[in-house]
Amino acid sequence: MAQTAGAARSFPKGEAIIQCQGVHKWYGEFHVLKNIDLSVAKGERIVICGPSGSGKSTMIRCLNRLEEHQKGSIVVDGIELTGNLKNIELVRREVGMVFQHFNLFPHLTVLENCTLAPIWVRKKPKAEAEEMAMRYLKRVRIAEQAHKYPGQLSGGQQQRVAIARSLCMSPKVMLFDEPTSALDPEMVKEVLDVMIGLAEDGMTMLCVTHEMGFAKSVADRVIFMDRGEIVEQNTPNEFFNHPQSDRTKLFLSQILNH
Amino acid sequence: MAQTAGAARSFPKGEAIIQCQGVHKWYGEFHVLKNIDLSVAKGERIVICGPSGSGKSTMIRCLNRLEEHQKGSIVVDGIELTGNLKNIELVRREVGMVFQHFNLFPHLTVLENCTLAPIWVRKKPKAEAEEMAMRYLKRVRIAEQAHKYPGQLSGGQQQRVAIARSLCMSPKVMLFDEPTSALDPEMVKEVLDVMIGLAEDGMTMLCVTHEMGFAKSVADRVIFMDRGEIVEQNTPNEFFNHPQSDRTKLFLSQILNH
Amino acid sequence: GPTLDAVKGRGFVQCGVNAGLPGFGNPDSSGNWTGLDVDYCRAVAVALFNDPNKVKFTPLSAQQRFPAIQSGEVDLLSRNTTVTLTRDTSVGLNFAPVTYYDGQGFMVNKKLGVKSAKELNGATVCVQAGTTTELNLADYFRTNNMSYNPVVIESNDEVNAAYFAGRCDVLTTDASGLAGTRAGVAPVPDDHIILPEIISKEPLAPAVRHGDDQWFDVVKWTVYATIQAEEMGITSKNVDEFVNSKNPEIQRILGTSPGMGKALGLDEKWAYNIIKTMGNYGEIFERNVGTKTPLKLERGLNALWTNGGLQYAMPIR
């Protein structure tokens, strides 16, 4: 679309796992998402940024139907998200999500948090689920805490557990909604490291974040949103060095000077 | 005192508004403040830092008798703080305090928060109190929110209201106890800006904070506390560039590398 | 009818009785129900099943009794209930023959020195809630231009307790009940006297609800059978001697000549069984409330019509 700066570039290059076309969403009378077109290829790593309230969270929450869109189509892994509960459940199995506030289940141990969905949704035997959970917990370097409760962990550790929990469903796509913004500064790095590791393994990721260092080092594409629309998308290099739109420039000047 | 590095320097230069001599305090068996000697001149701006639990909060809370000291003397604006309730109230009128968690009164509007004490303690006519409140609210750049309730404001805005509320009592000294540590990073600056403005106007200030940028730019003196004692005090320049004691060095290395 | 069928199908009679009125309905110390009202429940069970134990007793407070019979909670209400027009009509009851002719009286402490109910102006009166007693009391004081303070309590036990504790000057209920209370409940029976005035007519009768005439018949004729038996001198002891009697009336009652039982839908020996197990009216009366019991009640109005009383059975033919 001509309006969207950089839209002329040929994103994505590979096979698309997520396809949004003309997606609109309203909260009551308030138009939060406006004509979102987005296509994500397998293995692509996308960072979404933009000012507060621009609809970033809303957009990625539409991708696993935590929010309902009212116009346009969203197809994830070949399944269209409509009112049909079956489809929604199928999509959710394939899409992992990590929240700003972790949302671990406080009444379950770390291990139980990780095995719950594999056992009840994927119907895995308990032993197998636990084995896999331990594998992912090791990967996020927290295996030794497997039998603690979330409340006994620091924020950074909790967020890593949340990532492991999503990974245990072997998702095809991971969505991150400001995964580090509720963390004390000392803990940001440990979480980002885990995410970088994931990216290096080729996981398809969409990540809302303001950690521009992260964006620069791992993203294939940076998407900038403002007032519910995708204003610009580009490779990190281009995006940071040659922003096209005025809004992007303003935004970048604010966050980089901060 | 020989132990205190830099104590040889001639602080303070002007007339002393706060005088602590040999102040000790215990919580039960726990010795929190040890032999504190401190003298603050009118118009002086002091930043207090030190590791967590070192007694910084306790010390400044003793200055308006939110905590009781058990040994030594504290004289504020010529009035000694003893068990005498009259004296305590007199001191509190002259000493404003800003807390880490704002402690605004949630059931009163911003304006009412600011006029409560002038009306009931200083017995000012309402109109006059409101006028003054609006002046200070303007000064902290929040006058347009005067009729909102604290719950409707962001953290940074709330802290600015808290500062305005204290100013409305026209205090001679302002105490700040980590005024920015409960704020989201974007809001820190707006509060610091207000505090810098105050400092420039010549307000006597004691501020517990870890914002070293603030310390460098406005403090006349930086005090470093550890384990209940004043370990070192010096001008910011000296303090940051030539710390004397090992404990100070260690502390600085930790917070500056962070 | 539905009730009779239900009772037969169930195999026992559900009978509502007083929870604690000595002589009429009262569990004894070993938990067995005794009393005149209770015996009529048993008599009905005998008529139906030839077994006095095929009854389940439901103790009811005065306030609970009508909802209980209306709702079907009990099949038969034999709980010193006064026959009145309202109860017959809007409460929806059918009353069997009167088993005890009573009247309401007053009991006071001797120390008050009261000799007549006319002297009770201004007294505090303990009375049980939801009874005709409560109404008669109001009527009596109204007609005599006297005032009173009612203390109206739900359970009989509590009413008695309040009276004996001294909360009230006067206790009022049916004269028979007063006698029972004085004999069985008063700490020192001689401290209390029952005033001579009887202020109302209280014909007490078992009742069934509307809607099943056959069931009503069974209850009605069970009562008549006991009265008729007394009239003819048949008792539980000598009933077997009468079986061979040539008197056609006796033959009809005892089922030697068939027909009566069938008409009622019962065994032909129904009356025989009743008399054999429960005795005739006189026996039931003497056993429960008569002069040899703590209640020491005379037959009075409850004597047979032949002896100048009111008990009169309709002909069984």
Place this chain on the structure above:
Amino acid sequence: MASETRDTARPSAPGGVSFSLSDPTVRAVFYQVLVVGIVIAVGWFLIHNTLDNLSKRSIATGFGFLDREASFGIGESLIDYHPRDSYGRAFLVGVLNTLKVSIIGVVLATVLGTLIGVARLSSNWLIAKLASTYVEIVRNIPPLLQLFFWYALVSESMPPVRQALNPIPGVFLSQRGLFVPVPSADPVWGTMGFALAIAVIGVIFLRRWAKARQERTGQPFPIGSASLGLLIGLPLIAYIAGGAPTALDVPKLQGFNFVGGVVLTPEFFAILVGLVVYTAAFIAEVVRSGILAVNWGQTEAARALGIDSGKTLRLVVLPQALRVIVPPLTSQYLNLTKNSSLALAIGYPDLVSIANTTLNQTGQAIEGVAMIMGTYLVISLGISIFMNWYNKRIALVER
């Protein structure tokens, strides 16, 4: 700058429509129809049976009986009542008696509960311990048992009426209750009432004026003592001006009972004390947690501004604590009102007891129980609405 996407109007209906059970709207409709169906079926079944049973037993229905003469006496009544009045009026007497014990009970329980709740937080160890002992004992014993206890206590430990205690001249305490003298009728009482009314209006204006003055000059006015003076002073002046009559209607033992004065009956005393003592224990907990819920930082902030402890409590702590206290307090008020139905067991003529007698004399069980339930629902609803309104009024505005 790139132009913004136009705000498009919100589409009226969602896109695809399908009719499988996994479609949430279809599913929702299905479940709701199912549940509503079941509820209607059960309701119809019950009502049908009831009507059927009633007609079979030829039991009269309807509320016509309310006009009939009640012809039973009632021990205590707020309005004139005589056995020749109607059942409707008798029921009204019961309702008023229930309201009387509920309202007085609510007021007293609030006062006592607040005192005990504050006492539990007292810095005096002895008082705090005593208050918590009270709460722990009273809360954990059935109210009915406590009622029986209080009733037995008055009826058994008070002297008989002839040997009534006479602690103050004219005041008599016996098994019949507490008789106290009241001033006998005199025009001056009317004048005094009028004077009091004027005083109340005066106080309202005084408060307005004092507030305005403080706003103007900043000087607070001693409004508490001034109002008190006005409230006592004006009627007193009227009393003296009216010739200061001293005639009293003193209760006298006449015949069986005291005549004259006003009486607090043992039944009313037992139900009132029982309810107040019981409910106060719960209110104490509500008050305590309400005060604790106000952050200590609030007190510190007020202190740091130089506001003294009394004003801190009045201006800062209490207004916030109230918001926490009001909702649970509402349910305590409701409980007290509902528990007043226990009066039945000790002979206080409340609405349940009178309705029970009525339904018993008339046989109108369904109507009677419906009236009991309906009245309680109305009272409960009234309390809830009032307290919710109050709660809304004081609710905090949040972001």
Place this chain on the structure above:
Amino acid sequence: MTDNVHTGNVPTGSIPDERPPSNTVGPVAWLRNNLFNTWYNALLTILIAWLLFKAIPPLLDWLIFSANSFGTPPQVCRQEGGACWTFVSEKLRFVMFGTFPYDEQWRPLITIVIIIALVLASCDRRFWKPWLALVWIAGLTAVGVLMWGGVLGLTYVENTLWGGLPLTLMLSVVGLSVAFPASVLLALGRRSQLPAIRVISVTYIELIRGVPLISLLFMASVMFPLFLPTGVNFDKLLRAQIAFIMFAAAYMAEAIRGGLQAIPKGQYEAADALGLNYWQAMGKIILPQALAISIPPLVNTFISFFKDTSLVIIIGLYDLLGTAKAALSDPAWRGFYREAYLFIGVIYWVFCYSMSKYSQKLERDLRRGHRR
């Protein structure tokens, strides 16, 4: 990034710790801080100490010192003053077991033991496993067999003869265990997205909570058969039990609703995002947390419910309070209501107080488990 925070030698403080001044610690300081910290507190302390001094000795005297020993006949008791504990020993079995056949009273006794054991076992969080439900079913079956009899050579005892403590316990324990699942459904219904279900739940809950329990009991005890087809009926005890269940379910639903409301939205979202369906999300994620939060209000409902079983006296069932009153109406023992009420008051109190203590402990435990 180097992990530099916890390395390096931490220098020790230069001023050694001192002991606080002696007037700020120790028993004298405690007395001063807790009893005499202000002049009005000192006054109150003295006043209360004096009141206690006046009140406690006579009370102890009545309770213990001049109390009549077991076996003193009532007439002697009356003259002596002092508590008459003979009343309690004499009427103990009647008060505890009501009119249950005298020779068979070991059966209700074992019933009490079983129920208490079941409840105690359920208090231990280690036993919160599925098999606990089986133990409950087994226990309640045993209770039923013991109380009714009619099998295993036990004589049949009608439930109209049951009374006393077993009745109180059974009414509350059975009532609560049935009402609990119902209340969970009601609470979920009240928060349902489906308007019809929400309206029905709200109506039910508010209707029941708006009326006194005794009017429900009254209805259940005498009017219930009116609502059923002619001839169909249940036994009175069962109907009282049903009234209790209906009542308890409404109140417990409100307690649980509070817990549901306290669960952050993120928990629902996380469960959704993992692909759990409604019942899985509720059963595995939301309810376990909501119930844990609801424990204090739930136990409060339990307590008030346990106390409310005493209301069955109004419909003529002989629970603990009923048997005590019946014992008091024995002319020989009239007037010993202090002893009677004190005795059953203590029984009720022990049960309720241990419940509330337990709930406080549980609350602390659960909090410790979940937080740091």
